Amino acid sequence: MSRLQDWTDEATPIDFIDKESWPIHAEMLPPPIAAFAKACGFDGKAGAHLLAPGPDGAPALVLFGVEAPSARHRDPFLPGKLASLLPAGLYRLRDGVDDPQAAALAFLLSAYSFTRYRERKSEPPRLCAPKEADRARIERIAAAIYLGRDLVNTPANDLCPAALTEAALQLAARHGAQARVIVGDALLAENFPLIHAVGRAAAEPPRLVDITFGPETARKVTLVGKGVCFDSGGLDIKPGSAMLLMKKDMGGAATALALADMLMGARTPLRLRVLLPIVENAISANAMRPGDIYPSRKGLSVEIGNTDAEGRLVLADALALASEEAPDLLIDFATLTGAARVALGPDLPALYTGDDALAQEIEAHGRKLGDPVWRLPLWEPYESLLDGKASDLVNVSSGPHAGSITAALFLRRFVAAPERWAHFDLFAWNASAKPGRPEGAEIQTARLLFDLIEERAARWSAKKN
Structure with a gap:
């Protein structure tokens, strides 16, 4: 993966300016660079950049436009656009x-x-670690998201149930965690x-990976x-067009592993x-x-109304197991319903929880970190x-409406304490590139939850001491 480099003043500086402050900033630049920027028509528009040469023709300064303080929305990841704009070289953040x-x-x-x-x-291009930033934390988050993206991007012929299981076991081993796998008829x-029923028709048997870490x-x-x-x-086979991205249907597992x-x-x-719970939803005589x-x-009996609503089935058994030890916080991730995408689009995962305070905390961390979610209701009448x-x-319900809500209500039936549970209905994919989010696989909600869980763990430790 790309990593940050040691700081050096020899790296090409990057100045961030907005359209409102550009005239003042331009007056402070060396006259040749100011003249070059004017000749190129650079005006500080958000997302625009200018690579200004020095006397020897080598890059001397990068100018990059960001949103003005008065803008309705300011994307904290907009500077990431530079990674796809700049030529190879070493750069450092300077002003603005x-x-x-x-x-x-x-x-x-x-x-x-x-x-x-x-x-x-x-x-x-390469970037120097900012002097005032936590380099280890930045690289830890980036490495985890790279891991998750690689898993989601890998097609099913190479990321079969056994391969995804092995990736989970390798992660556990790297951190010294304990791991157990239950496979097939076991x-x-x-x-x-339910996990067995969903995965038994595939060439590779279904399995449940159970990783534990910490005292x-x-x-x-x-x-x-x-x-x-x-x-x-x-x-209930999907049409061919709906299968094109189904390699990403393990995006929930990839998100859990990244976090x-x-x-x-x-x-x-x-x-x-x-x-x-790791399976392939396949077709065979015993499907x-x-x-x-x-x-x-x-202990609840479940009738299969549609075999394409398999994700909630495997999650149901896993959530029931998780609830047996009454965790302080239970979180599930799933590329569960197209209905969530219709309602909220691909960039905004749906959040469900039985606790208003937890929902507010999750949403606040999402806004702060540019990792947004939107809460939908666990509407009792449905x-x-x-x-x-x-x-x-x-x-599944018999009607076409509220598909994401009814899926979440189905999962809630298997959770012992909904007030300590959060469910995320994810898309796990970028149809087009955005700053910080290249086209292809995406790991959503992991960054906000890392921040949230670290804060909670610190509070728990403070109370214990």
């Missing part, structure tokens, strides 16, 4: 940057490139019937990530648990069928849409 730490992180995240199958076309023996006596945080390595839809990487790398004082009824770990006639509940 509001948040050097966010700017440096945005630069690293913009420099990401998926290179498993082809080499990078050109050498990326899922039935240990009472995970058992510490406060508990559990992460659950949907790990559907490819979703054909099952017997776990941040927390374990920071040695956050808590007992962390990561549960990943689950519409109308089938299965038991669940919690819960009856999941009532079964021959079972306790069905995995």
Whole structure:
């Protein structure tokens, strides 16, 4: 991955200015550079840049436009755009940057490139670590997001259930965490019937990865990530156009692993648990069928209304397991519904929780870090849409509306303490490049939750001491 470099005054400086302050800033520049900027028509417009040469023709200064303080929205990741604009070389942040730490992180995240199958076309620019920033933290976050993006970007022929499991085990080993894997029919023996039902038709058997890190006596945080390595839809098969991005249906597992990487790398004082139900939703003679009824770990019987609503089934068993030890905070991640994307678009994950204070805390961290979410309601009257006639509940409602809400209500039935639970319905993909967010796989919500969980862990430790 791209890393920050040691600070040196020899690096080409970058000045950040806005359109309102540009006339004053221009007067302070060396006359040749000011004249060059005027000749090029540079005016400080947000996102515009100018690479000004020195007397020897080498780059002497970079000018980059950012939003004015009066702008309605200011993107903290806008400086990351420079990673795709600048030629190879070493640069340093100089004047006008509001948040050097966010700017440096945005630069690293913009420099990401998926290179498993082809080499990078050109050498990326490099950035000095800002003097006032926490370099180790910036690089830790960037490395974790690179890991998650690589997993989501990898196609299912190479990221099958066994390969995703191995990636999780490698992460656990790197941090000295404990890990256990339950595979195939052993899922039935240990009472995970829904995970088994979803994944049994695939060439590789379903599995549940269980990672633990930190002392058992510490406060508990559990992460659950949907790990559907490819979703054909099952017997309710998707049309071909809807399968094109289904390699990303394990984006919830990738997000959980990225967040776990941040927390374990920071040695956050808590007992962390990561549960990943990993399957492929395939078609075979023993695939689950519409109308089938299965038991669940919690004891509720579930009728399959649609085999393409498989993610909530594997999450249900994992959430029931997580709830058995009553964690202080239980978070699940899933590329769960197209309905969430219709409602909120690809950039804004849907948040569900049974606690107003937790929702406000999550949203505040998201706004602060440029990792936004939007809370949708666990609307009680819709819960009856999941009532079964021959079972306790069905995995989908009979109507076309409120699909993300009814999916969240389904999951809530398997959570013992909804007031300590948050569910994120993610997209995990960028259809086009944005600052800090290259086209392709994306890890959403991990940065905000790293910040939130670290704050909570610090409060827990303070109370204990």
